[in-house]
Amino acid sequence: MSRLDAQVEFLLTCDRLKAVTRTTLLHSGERAENSAEHSWHLALMALTLGEYAPPGTNLNRVMELLVVHDLVEVYAGDVHFDQSEASKEQQTQREAEAAARLFGQLPPDQREMFGAAWQEFEARQSPEARFARALDALQPMLLTWGPGGIGSAAHPELTLGRLLALKHPALKDFPELWELAQQTAARAVKAGIMPE
């Protein structure tokens, strides 16, 4: 198989990300969001909200991480952010296997490049990964409880306290975004679409 044929095979496998359903609904509430359009929305957020990253954050790298971050779901599926520790460990194992299988379709240099981007995102260490994860934590909040949002169909029991406790680790280092998350949750309680 030629190098280009392998790249095409990879790109067509990745097409399946459009069939991976998340628990978040679109802002209209019409249907669940899928992981491909979610990844696009995050890349657009990086372009729009880049000024809230610390100076020196490489926003191009943030976009790369976001385009790649959910690819392993092609084989491993998506999971909700509020899950047990045992379930988290199982998912980590599934995703590592999925990464080997998916990126293994690429030529060796690109296998390495995509694997490194995915691992950088997972490791939450670099400024770029941390900002990417903050956007990933914020986006479903905006869709679900932002202006015009209708609340969570999948998790109507989620309280303001529980939600903010879950989101705090990803958002705490970005003051404007953390403030936005808190305002968004408070508005949802006021609108009667989230228990306090």
Add this chain to the structure above:
Amino acid sequence: MSRLDAQVEFLLTCDRLKAVTRTTLLHSGERAENSAEHSWHLALMALTLGEYAPPGTNLNRVMELLVVHDLVEVYAGDVHFDQSEASKEQQTQREAEAAARLFGQLPPDQREMFGAAWQEFEARQSPEARFARALDALQPMLLTWGPGGIGSAAHPELTLGRLLALKHPALKDFPELWELAQQTAARAVKAGIMPE
């Protein structure tokens, strides 16, 4: 309205791109692709196929253009690439109005930045816009007629000659990608999913 509130409003308006349906089916054939997941797939293609752009092409800019290029469809809708000149002119007018309306939701500096990216893509002049448009021309061909593809449900009458004539302007300057497009069309004819 604060700067961040305006950015959030813009991002939630852009969520509607997930409801803009294209004529291309997913590679599985299960349903039509939408413009948001299409934009993500193109950004992934820029990461994967960047080596086929001429040296010096700024691939980060290519990704930015691709993330932004379909946004005006939020108000203007999507159109098939095989359309009349009159229909093209109407669409151009609709898209210019949509751009003013959509990017007008952003703070002035970002209104300018997003408008400039969209216009750069539309103008087809910069190396980055040309490569972005080549990927945009190639992607639906791969989904529809690439390995495992099932052919075009919306345009079963499209012949190899007509398809390649329509795709040639966008792809001719990228030899490997133009070769891939020709191979893909030839395979589709051989597989009986495209008239010759």
